Amino acid sequence: MTQLTANSESSDTTFNHTTSSLNSFAPRLLDWFAENGRHDLPWQQHQTDTPNPYIVWLSEVMLQQTQVTTVLPYFARFMDTFPTVQDLAAAEWDVVAEHWAGLGYYARARNLHKGAKQLVEVIDETGDFPQTLAGWEAISGVGPSTAGAIMAMGLHRYGVICDGNVKRVLTRWAAIDGDITKSATTKELWALAERLTPIENSGLFAQAMMDMGATLCTRSKPACLLCPLKDDCLAHAEGRETDYPVKAKKQPKPSKFSDALLIEGASDDILWLQRPDNGIWGGLWSLPLQFIEKITGKATVIVQDTSLDKPLDVRSDEKVYEAEFTTAEQIINEWLIENKLVAASTSRTLLDDDPIKHSLTHFHWYLTPRKLTIDAKQINVLSEKLAAADIVFKWLSEQKAQDSLGLPRAMIKIIEH
16 A cells, blocks of 8 residues: 555544544555556656646646546647647737637636746746746636646645545545535635645645546446445445535526627628627637527517517617627627618528527527628628727638637537537
């Protein structure tokens, strides 16, 4: 069994296990990891004498709320194009965004690009990456757990992680029944993580904890019979593994409804807008969107004796209008109204608008593709209006947009619709 020096500064009377269980946690886990863990992930540093914090930082940001299998091709592409932090810092945002497109949670990409510039400044000043936990936490998008992972795995120094996988393992092993979204429970989990993390080889321990949560102690159907911690796992003893972690029941996600406008010229080029830096899909490219207000009941008009649902006019509600339309979309919306132009549904049937559902963190978004073909003169007028307001836009075909722009997954769904 691996012999390690435990971090035993905390009083064991505050935890739900004996000192013996606490002290044997890391050795048991590491013995399991040596035999059964993953040792071929491209960002792993535990088998090298010269760890690379850039690789660990990049992977940790990508792995936030994203599975390994999803991250692997994105990581490979990033490393091919941006093999060093200096390459990433020097890159244009559009290139970074295009590499990230489809990975989701796009604020991570913004922070990654900003963080690369910050890291280059540190390296230029000191000759090396940050060497302390506080130094890494000063980098955009790097929280305590990410900083701990970089310290432990990217620098081979002492570092503690307490991400989602770790929280799941610990709440089950110690039967911590507090709501993990509450600060008191977070504090308790960090204290336990610090107590269990060995002073030496904390990077190896961090990787083992990640593997435990990802491969054995999974959200549903945990493989308890294969777990090296099952003998003193309190949740397992009670047959209540999936009762942990405890989390306040989420309220149902609200729904948001928008039309996605494919404004097209004779050459099949479509209007694309770069999203504002803040907000959803910051810095990425999108079709112009038109917000549709939904209320209890339906607004109905009669067209040739057929009842059709009609989007409600939101201009009467200025607060909603300002909140839901970007500046570019407001300009386009007003221009369409002035010219009495209406985008037509792209669905195959008259009564089925066939919206595309796209779920984000806080709401479900229903996007209905609508096409509008305009002539060369109208393209020039609309382009001049957008340019006068310093809007960043391009006219590109669907294929060229996919090949050259950073498009969120929702836009790819629409153009492949």
